[in-house]
Amino acid sequence: xxxxxxxxxxxxxxxxxxxxxxxxxxxxxxxxxxxxxxxxxxxxxxxxxxxxxxxxxxxxxxxxxxxxxxxxxxx
Numbered sequence: 840x841x842x843x844x845x846x847x848x849x850x851x852x853x854x855x856x857x858x859x860x861x862x863x864x865x866x867x868x869x870x871x872x873x874x875x876x877x878x879x880x881x882x883x884x885x886x887x888x889x890x891x892x893x894x895x896x897x898x899x900x901x902x903x904x905x906x907x908x909x910x911x912x913x914x
Contacts, residue, residue, distance in 0.1 A: 852903045856896060863892040 866888040873881035 849903065849906060852899055852906070856899045856903075859892055859895050859899065863889060863896070866892060 866885055870882060870885035870889060873879075873885055
């Protein structure tokens with residue numbers, strides 16, 4: 840079994856970052872609504888979702904940087 844990662848390419852990575860950031864804004868709205876309603880459980884859920892999105896974006900940015908570094912090394 841191979842452990843190689845399949846690369847999406849730069850465009851795919853940018854597209855994924857964009858859709859992930861869109862999800863982040865949606866989750867931030869949910870956090871604000873939960874805070875306004877004093878719903879602690881919804882607030883915690885929203886904060887966890889925002890943290891997961893932030894981690895996902897960080898991973899995608901790292902993947903993009905590695906792809907750029909690989910391009911520079913192969914030139």
